[in-house]
Amino acid sequence: MCLHFVIPSGARRSRGISQFMSDDRKTPEMRATMTDIERLRHSASHVLATAILKIWPEAQFAAGPPVENGFYYDVDLPHRISPDDFEKIETEMQKEIKANHPFERMEVSRDEALELGRKGRLAALSDRSEPSKFKLDIIENIPPDEKISLYRNGDFIDLCAGPHVMRTGNIGAFxxxxxxxxxxxxxxxxxxxQRVYGTAFKTKKELDDYFCSMTTSAQVCRCFCRAARLSLKNWRSSQKKPSSPPAISASAHRTLREKFSTRRAAISPIISNQCSRLWHYTMTLFIPIGRLVLSRKMQKAT
Structure with missing residues (x-):
C-alpha cells in the first residue's frame, strides 16, 4: 500500500527542477518557459478551485500555482477542509475533467478586471455578493505595462496569466x-x-509510480535511522570506560550499505540520490557526533 506525501512549496528545490516552481509571482517571461507538466498541474489547480466552489460557493481564492511535486490553491473558507473532504472534492474534479471544457484565454483592461472583481466574478462560477478580495489585491499589484488576462473553464473564470493545457480533459491523473x-x-x-495541495501526472501509471517511490524512500530513510540508532547502542554498550569514539570500520560500512542496495536500486534516480546523501550524513556526521556526545557524558559521569 502506498502512502501519500507532499513536499511543502517552501521546501528546498532539487537541482534540475524548474525555477518556475516557487511562491513568488511569475513574470510573463518565466511563464513562457513552463514545461508541459507545469502547465498540466497549473490547470489542475483551476479544476480544484472549480470543484471547491461547486461544494462551497462562498469560497474565496488567492493563488494557485504549480509547485515542485504538484500544485496547490489557497482558499479562504469558513468550512475547515480536511482529508475527509478530499473524496468529494476529487469527485467534482473528475466531473470537470470528464466535461472536457476548453481553457479559454481572455485579455481585459485593468478597469474591466477590477469591475469583475467587485462583482465577485473572479475565481467564481457566477457573480456574487462578496467581491473577489484577493484577486482585487492581485490586480492592484500587476505592473501597469503588463497585460491582464482571465482564463475560463466551464463556468469558472479566474484572473490568471496562464499558460494552461488546451482542455480540462488533458489533465490526466491527479x-x-x-x-x-x-x-x-x-x-x-x-x-x-487554507492551502489545499495535490499532484497530477499525464497517466495513472506515473501517478502510482510517484506515490510508490515516495513510500520506498520513506522506508529506506527509516532503515537508515534504525541502523544509526543500532550502531550507537552497540558502541555505547561496548564501552567499559570513557574513550574516544572509534570510527566506523570500512567492513561495517560496506555491510550496512549492501543491506539496502536492493531496495535502493528499485527506486527513481532522484530518490536514490537523496538516499545516498542521507547515508553519507548518517555514517559520517550523525553517528560520530552521537558517539562524541555519549563519550563526553560518560567522562563527566566519572
Whole structure:
C-alpha cells in the first residue's frame, strides 16, 4: 500500500527542477518557459478551485500555482477542509475533467478586471455578493505595462496569466495530498488561508509510480535511522570506560550499505540520490557526533 506525501512549496528545490516552481509571482517571461507538466498541474489547480466552489460557493481564492511535486490553491473558507473532504472534492474534479471544457484565454483592461472583481466574478462560477478580495489585491499589484488576462473553464473564470493545457480533459491523473495553513502572501499580518495541495501526472501509471517511490524512500530513510540508532547502542554498550569514539570500520560500512542496495536500486534516480546523501550524513556526521556526545557524558559521569 502506498502512502501519500507532499513536499511543502517552501521546501528546498532539487537541482534540475524548474525555477518556475516557487511562491513568488511569475513574470510573463518565466511563464513562457513552463514545461508541459507545469502547465498540466497549473490547470489542475483551476479544476480544484472549480470543484471547491461547486461544494462551497462562498469560497474565496488567492493563488494557485504549480509547485515542485504538484500544485496547490489557497482558499479562504469558513468550512475547515480536511482529508475527509478530499473524496468529494476529487469527485467534482473528475466531473470537470470528464466535461472536457476548453481553457479559454481572455485579455481585459485593468478597469474591466477590477469591475469583475467587485462583482465577485473572479475565481467564481457566477457573480456574487462578496467581491473577489484577493484577486482585487492581485490586480492592484500587476505592473501597469503588463497585460491582464482571465482564463475560463466551464463556468469558472479566474484572473490568471496562464499558460494552461488546451482542455480540462488533458489533465490526466491527479490526487489531492494534503491541506495546510498559509498566510496570504506569506505575511502573518494577512489573513490565514487554507492551502489545499495535490499532484497530477499525464497517466495513472506515473501517478502510482510517484506515490510508490515516495513510500520506498520513506522506508529506506527509516532503515537508515534504525541502523544509526543500532550502531550507537552497540558502541555505547561496548564501552567499559570513557574513550574516544572509534570510527566506523570500512567492513561495517560496506555491510550496512549492501543491506539496502536492493531496495535502493528499485527506486527513481532522484530518490536514490537523496538516499545516498542521507547515508553519507548518517555514517559520517550523525553517528560520530552521537558517539562524541555519549563519550563526553560518560567522562563527566566519572
Amino acid at each position: 490526487k489531492l495530498t494534503n491541506v495546510a495553513s498559509a498566510y496570504y502572501k506569506g505575511d502573518e499580518k494577512n489573513p490565514q488561508l
